[in-house]
Amino acid sequence: MQRIERLKESPSQTAGPYVHIGALPNFAGIEGVYAQDLGHRMILGDARGERITLRGTVYDGTGAALRDAMVEIWQADAAGKYAGQDGADPAFTGWGRQAGDMETGEFAFETLKPGPVPFRDGRLMAPHISVWIVARGINLGLQTRIYFADEQEANAADPILSRVEHRDRIGTLMAQPEGDGTYRFDIRLQGEDETIFFDI
């Protein structure tokens, strides 16, 4: 029989407590190597769409805030185009990277409310932001999504949310509006209100 020669993905290892050194060196206090930390700014100019601030904190299973986590997000622009796709807004990178505050653990992204993008079969997915969380003690980066609590109609038709068997957990994926364009999205790694994570 013929053989299928396929490689195995490199196994993940934790980002450890000092991920900031490599990913956000200026934040870590290592200045003068990179002019600025990557991912700090997502909006480069006159980007179209509604500007929002996303705030949140990552909590462990005891309810303590992680003060060493790093969060990255990837999202479409206001018209539902990812950077690199035809028609994407050139003033929006779509990618952001922030550390939790070293004292409080809170992170914040200044970004745009994304437009809807298609699922594989052409149905629209509700506006969402892909989220990736790494930290000491996390062996494989955690994938989740931010949806918006004020998009009820679109959320109800979303093909990913419809896969969630335990409907009472869907709230863990909802960013809650707090006024002035600010949304809160806390992430709970474990426990009663554990955030839904995805295997994608």
Next chain:
Amino acid sequence: MSAFQQKQAVTQTPGGHVAPGGGLYARDRAWHPAALTPAYKTSVARSPSRAPISFPTTVSEETGPVFTRDLLGSLDADLIHNYAKSPEGAIGPRIVVQGRVLDEDGRGVPHSLVEVWQANAGGRYRHKKEGYLAPLDPDFGGCGRCITDEFGNYEFRTIQPGPYPWPNGPNDWRPAHIHFSVFGQSWGQRLITQMYFDGDPMIWHCPIVGTIPSREGIESLVARLDMAATIPMDARVYRFDIVLRGRRQTLFENRMEGL
């Protein structure tokens, strides 16, 4: 010209990868460390206890940010000199780490940002929260980055990091290692891992290495000394390839866009 003057302003290119093809191959989660690995104590309170929910990758996972080489400073891939004030650079055994970023089908992954960070030759990190008694090297920052070429090749120069003790068990030590953050071409390929060194006995004592379920998996993170490539009277070369998730190529998986 000082290292600092050579720096260019670094911003992300407003662009992204839109790779052709079908969905990403499913991740083999039994090959990766489990979330809960009690010998690595910090994982106990930081591991999700519910099963992750699976879905086929969509445009959200099959696209990703792209970074172009013109955004890099000239010393970004040279950890010996990118923080140093002295012309000699950082203290420690000089090494070059080179390899390829590949996908599971063995194809080189071009234009992938690779970020690295590490302790100095004494095993000490330059970080506000690090308290190991080994001294800082005033000429070593510990971060570097590069972007793979069209064939997926990458390379950087650094000093070999030292092993160090860490608070976990009563006497746990990390083997010498370099942390790698790799983007690939799509969000679903995003990976952080660590590179270990050929012949280091500490590898087999480490609870973090031990989160990897198989010996074969562990060995896939051990860089090999490449004497043929080693630069005489300068630096030894370690070879380290990184494999990211691959992607189905069948034509029978056309996605209907924008309906």
